[in-house]
Every structure is written in C-alpha cells, then in structure tokens.
Amino acid sequence: MALLEVVGLSKTYPTGEAALKSVDIAVDAEEIVAILGLSGSGKSTLLRCINRLVEPDGGSVVFDGTDITKLDKPALRKARRHMGMIFQEFNLIDRLTVLENVLSGALGVTRTWRGVFRAFKNADIQRALELCERVGITDQIRKRADQLSGGQRQRVGIARALMQQPRILLVDEPTSSLDPKIGREVMDLLQSVAKEAKVPMLVSVHDVILARNYSDRIVGLQNGMKIFDERTASVEAESLDRIYNIAS
Amino acid sequence: MSTPAIVGNPLREPRIIFRRYAIIAIAAALVLALGKYTIVEETDWERMGSAAEIASTTLDFLPDLAFFPETFLPLLETLLIALWGTTLAVIMAIPVAYLAARNITPHPWITYPLGRGLIVLSRSTHEIIFALLFVSAVGLGPLPGIMALAVRSVGFMAKTTAEAIENASPGPIEAIRATGAWPVMVFLYGVVPQVFPIFVGNAIFQLDINIRRASILGLVGGGGIGYMFAEVMQNLRYDRAGTIVVGITTMVILGEFISNRIRNRII
Numbered sequence: 001m002a003l004l005e006v007v008g009l010s011k012t013y014p015t016g017e018a019a020l021k022s023v024d025i026a027v028d029a030e031e032i033v034a035i036l037g038l039s040g041s042g043k044s045t046l047l048r049c050i051n052r053l054v055e056p057d058g059g060s061v062v063f064d065g066t067d068i069t070k071l072d073k074p075a076l077r078k079a080r081r082h083m084g085m086i087f088q089e090f091n092l093i094d095r096l097t098v099l100e101n102v103l104s105g106a107l108g109v110t111r112t113w114r115g116v117f118r119a120f121k122n123a124d125i126q127r128a129l130e131l132c133e134r135v136g137i138t139d140q141i142r143k144r145a146d147q148l149s150g151g152q153r154q155r156v157g158i159a160r161a162l163m164q165q166p167r168i169l170l171v172d173e174p175t176s177s178l179d180p181k182i183g184r185e186v187m188d189l190l191q192s193v194a195k196e197a198k199v200p201m202l203v204s205v206h207d208v209i210l211a212r213n214y215s216d217r218i219v220g221l222q223n224g225m226k227i228f229d230e231r232t233a234s235v236e237a238e239s240l241d242r243i244y245n246i247a248s
Numbered sequence: 249m250s251t252p253a254i255v256g257n258p259l260r261e262p263r264i265i266f267r268r269y270a271i272i273a274i275a276a277a278l279v280l281a282l283g284k285y286t287i288v289e290e291t292d293w294e295r296m297g298s299a300a301e302i303a304s305t306t307l308d309f310l311p312d313l314a315f316f317p318e319t320f321l322p323l324l325e326t327l328l329i330a331l332w333g334t335t336l337a338v339i340m341a342i343p344v345a346y347l348a349a350r351n352i353t354p355h356p357w358i359t360y361p362l363g364r365g366l367i368v369l370s371r372s373t374h375e376i377i378f379a380l381l382f383v384s385a386v387g388l389g390p391l392p393g394i395m396a397l398a399v400r401s402v403g404f405m406a407k408t409t410a411e412a413i414e415n416a417s418p419g420p421i422e423a424i425r426a427t428g429a430w431p432v433m434v435f436l437y438g439v440v441p442q443v444f445p446i447f448v449g450n451a452i453f454q455l456d457i458n459i460r461r462a463s464i465l466g467l468v469g470g471g472g473i474g475y476m477f478a479e480v481m482q483n484l485r486y487d488r489a490g491t492i493v494v495g496i497t498t499m500v501i502l503g504e505f506i507s508n509r510i511r512n513r514i515i
Contacts, residue, residue: 053422080428091419095441104437108428115433157423164427 001065002026003200004050004168008059011045011224019045021224022059027168027200032191034215034232035204036243042224043204044088047170050202051083052076064167081108084161086190088173090153092160094146098137101145101156102128105163124163131159135189151182155189162193169194171203175210187214208240308486315488319473319495326472327499329390329465330458333397338451340398341405348406349413352439363410370403375461379470393470397458408450409443416442448514452507459503463496 004027011020019042027033035043048054050061052068061068068079084105092101106124107115114120120128132138135155140148145156154174161169174190175183191214194201205211211218211232218235220228220243228239296302347353348363378399382392421438429437466474473492480488 051426053426077428077430080426082428083426085423085426087419087423089419091423093420093424093437093441095444096437104424105427107424107433107437110429110433112430112432115429116436160423160427 003029003064004202005062006046006050006059007062009046009049009056009061010058011042011049011054011056019224020049020056023221023224023226025202025219025226025229027202029200030195030198031200031217032194032215033200033202034211034218035202035221036206036208036211036218036240037204037221038206038244041221041243043206043221044172045224046221047085047172047202047204050170051080051085053085077108081164082167084164084166084169086154086157086161086169086171086174088176090150090157090177092145092153092156094144096145097141098143098145098148098156099125099128099132099141102131102141102159102163105160108164128159128163131162134162134193135159150178151186154178154186158186158189158193162197166197167199169199169201169203171201173204173206176206183210190214208244211240305486309490309493310487311491311494312485312487313491315491316495319476319492322466322473322476323495323499325390326462326466326474326496327459327503329393329470329472330397330455330462332394333462334401334451334455334458336394336398337401337405337454340402341409344402344406345409345413348410350410351414351416352435363406367403367407367410370399370401371407373400375400375465376468379465379468383469388469388471390471393462393465393472396465396470397461400461401454401458405447405450405454409447412443412446413439445514449511452511452514456504456507459500463499 004025006023006025008022008024009020010018010022012018023042023046025033025046035046037043045054049056050063050068052061056069059069063079063083066079068076071079093104096104100118103118103120103124106120106128110120110124129138129141132141135158137148137152137155137159140152140156145153148156154177157174169190171190175186178186187210190201190203203215212235215232218228218230218232218240219226220239222243227242228235230239344363344366346363347359348367350356350360353360353363375396378396379392382395386392386395416439420442421434424434424438462472462474463477464474466472466476467478469475473496477489477492480486480492
C-alpha cells in the first residue's frame with residue numbers, strides 16, 4: 001500500500017465552486033509527484049485537503065495507514081506534524097528573524113511556555129542552524145524575514161518545513177512568486193532535500209517544463225478532475241497539451 | 249476616429265454642479281438662521297458689559313507664576329491616572345478584541361456580538377459620566393478616575409486591535425496551522441506579530457488622549473489637576489486657573505512629544 005492514498009477526494013466551496021471532483025492519487029515513498037494544472041484547476045485545494053487546512057467534503061486521505069479525514073482535532077494536529085508544507089507566498093512571519101521562522105516549524109512539538117517565550121530547546125536550535133546551512137541562508141539567520149529576497153524567503157520556508165522532520169512534503173506553487181532562474185534553484189533545492197530526507201513530495205506547478213524536469217510522475221488536473229496520471233518519462237506532449245486546452 | 253458616445257465633460261455636468269452648490273447654500277442659511285435663535289437670543293448680553301470689561305476679565309486669567317510649583321503634584325497625579333487607566337485598558341482590550349474579531353471569535357452569534365457590544369458601550373459614554381459613576385461607587389480620588397479612563401479606553405483599543413486581527417494576512421496563520429501547532433501557538437505566532445506594531449502604536453496614542461482626559465476628571469471628583477482647577481475657579485482665583493491651564497498644556501505637549509518619539513522607535 002502506498003504511503004499516501006487519496007481516494008475520491010471532493011471539495012465544493014460555500015460559493016458553490018466545485019474545486020475537486022472525486023480525485024484519486026497514490027504516492028509512494030520517495031516519489032516526487034508534480035500536480036500540473038491551470039490556475040483554478042484545484043491544485044492548491046488538493047494539497048490543502050491532504051492536511052485539512054481546507055476541509056474536504058468527500059473521499060478519504062489515508063496517510064501511512066491513518067485516514068486523515070476521520071481524525072478529531074488533536075489527532076489531526078499530530079498528523080500535521082508529519083507533513084511539511086511550503087507555500088507560493090512563502091507565508092513567513094515577517095517580524096520574526098529567519099532563525100525564529102525556521103524554529104516555528106517545531107511549534108507542533110514545542111511546550112507552550114517555550115513557544116510563548118521563544119525559548120526553543122537547544123537541540124531544536126542546533127537542528128534549525130543545520131537546516132539554514134543546508135538551504136544556504138546561514139548569513140541571514142539574524143535578519144528579519146521581511147528583509148530577505150524572494151528566493152531567500154522560499155529557502156526559509158523550505159527549512160521551516162524540514163524542521164518538522166516531515167514524512168511527506170506538500171509544496172504549493174513554490175516558484176510562482178519567483179523569477180525563472182531563482183525558481184529553478186528553488187526546485188533543485190526541493191528535489192535534493194526530498195531525496196536526502198527520503199520523503200515523497202507533492203508539488204503543484206503550472207509550468208510544464210518544471211513538471212517535466214523535476215518529477216517522477218505527473219498528475220494533470222483540470223476543473224477539479226484528474227485527467228491523467230503518468231510516469232514523467234513516458235508522458236506525451238499530447239496529454240500535457242490537453243491541460244492547457246491546446247488543440248493538437 | 250469614431251465620435252465618443254459622451255458629449256461634454258462627464259465629470260462636470262452643470263446639473264450636478266448646480267445641485268451641489270444649492271445644497272451648500274441652503275445648509276449655510278439654515279445654520280445662520282438657527283444661530284440667531286440660539287446664540288443671539290440665549291446670550292446674556294447685558295452681563296457681558298463693554299469690550300473693556302471683557303478684556304479686563306480675560307486678563308484676570310494671566311498666570312500667577314508663584315503658584316506654578318503647587319501644580320506639580322496634582323499634574324503628576326494626573327499623569328499617573330492616565331498611565332494606570334491606559335495600562336488597565338490595554339490589558340482588558342486583549343480579551344475583548346479576541347471576542348470582537350470576526351475571524352477568530354469563538355462563536356459568531358454569541359461571543360462576537362458580546363465583544364462588539366462591550367466596545368460600543370465603552371466608546372459611546374463620556375469619561376465624565378463613567379467618572380461620576382465610579383465616584384459614587386468607590387468615593388472621591390484618583391481610583392475612580394483611573395477606572396473611568398480604563399473603561400472609556402477599552403473600546404478604542406479593542407476596536408482597533410480587532411480590526412488589525414481581521415486584516416492580518418492569512419498566510420502565516422495557515423503556515424503555523426500546517427505545522428500542527430496548538431491554536432494558542434497559531435495565535436501567538438501567526439496573528440500577534442502582525443498585530444503588535446498597530447497595538448503598541450494605538451496604546452501610545454490612547455495614553456496621549458488619556459493625559460488630556462485625566463486633566464478634567466477632577467471636576468467631578470476623579471482626582472488629578474482637575475480638582476485643583478475646580479477649587480480655584482470656585483474661589484475666583486482666575487490667575488491660578490490660568491497657571492493650571494499653562495501647566496496642563498505643557499504636560500500635554502510634553503506627552504505628545506515623548507509618545508511620538510517612542511512610537512517612531514518601536515514601529
């Protein structure tokens with residue numbers, strides 16, 4: 001059985017917009033799956049339904065044998081600790097330092113009083129420093145997060161997700177707020193940290209070239225429906241074109 | 249080139265311009281007419297006397313500088329009343345803001361209206377009325393003054409804080425939720441850093457206003473310089489009243505100067 005098994009996942013927003021229509025995806029250990037689709041095709045909703053930042057209305061998300069959709073709130077919080085998430089807009093805490101932002105990834109497993117006083121455990125601080133080194137932001141750790149460039153901010157976001165010691169990475173359009181060159185650097189970094197940590201990664205993109213270059217498998221979404229699911233090596237240009245409604 | 253569908257200047261249609269000026273003219277005429285009935289007829293012109301008499305009475309208010317040192321202690325008391333009142337308001341405003349912020353309030357139909365209601369109650373009542381209320385409850389002195397300012401200021405602090413919470417960017421909040429953190433931590437890391445500079449800025453602004461408010465609380469027994477002011481006015485010591493006015497003004501200006509500097513350093 002796959003590490004992550006999404007079956008019949010559906011979501012309709014209160015506005016009546018059906019963002020996901022019965023989507024099935026299975027992700028194996030150490031696999032990088034690109035979710036490819038236009039804006040509004042349901043990519044972000046799919047990722048957020050997996051850790052229930054968005055509550056799905058139907059279907060199941062089985063992660064390592066546990067159905068996430070059936071968990072109560074405390075159990076859901078525990079499950080989220082194993083899922084690192086990286087965002088298009090980085091979602092850093094602007095007024096805190098880079099190091100504190102990285103450490104905030106450990107909040108799920110930090111005692112309340114330590115969190116309140118930002119008195120993180122030494123082991124966590126050491127780990128955060130190692131991660132800063134790994135993603136190449138060691139020179140910036142004392143700066144406030146809002147003083148960094150976009151590429152550096154995304155590196156902080158990656159380090160924060162890794163701080164959770166995740167067993168899966170959920171990555172939402174990691175390069176859409178970055179220029180193409182920096183975007184590729186970030187994708188290189190994501191690919192290598194996922195391989196090093198030996199965890200699978202679900203990454204949504206709207207760029208066919210990024211999807212082709214950085215994934216083992218591509219899942220195509222259109223209007224909330226999965227329209228193909230193939231090994232990247234064997235994906236044909238024709239099926240990619242279908243996503244973008246390019247007549248062939 | 250095609251002919252535009254709109255002829256003339258759409259920003260200045262004569263009909264709209266005419267209506268605008270007509271409304272202003274009617275409003276002005278109304279204010280003047282009402283002024284005749286209120287100001288002209290309700291003023292005791294006999295008692296006002298000649299221009300020379302007016303001038304000499306005004307001159308009675310020239311400050312008596314020898315009295316100045318005696319105002320220091322009451323002025324300090326006024327400052328402390330403002331400081332304590334503001335501090336208590338800032339503390340009480342946090343839970344009220346939590347209730348009154350639409351995006352984090354525990355219940356949209358129970359706690360949200362409760363929070364909003366407390367804000368309206370605090371903001372719609374004058375501090376003098378609160379002071380009268382607390383003076384009758386706990387007696388004369390600085391304590392009812394502090395309580396009046398605290399209760400009066402909670403509304404402003406809670407309202408601006410609740411609005412800052414509502415306007416906080418959802419991104420960082422989402423990111424902290426995704427780490428599996430408890431709601432307390434989500435609030436502390438996702439919301440508080442975004443709201444903090446606004447909160448501190450408003451607290452200092454409120455202190456600034458409360459120094460002014462504290463200076464009149466004594467008129468109804470709420471302590472501070474206002475009590476001394478009422479006393480010298482009753483004794484017709486207009487020169488001393490003038491001194492007190494100078495003292496209050498100096499304190500307010502100093503307060504504003506200092507609070508501006510603190511605000512600029514923090515934000």
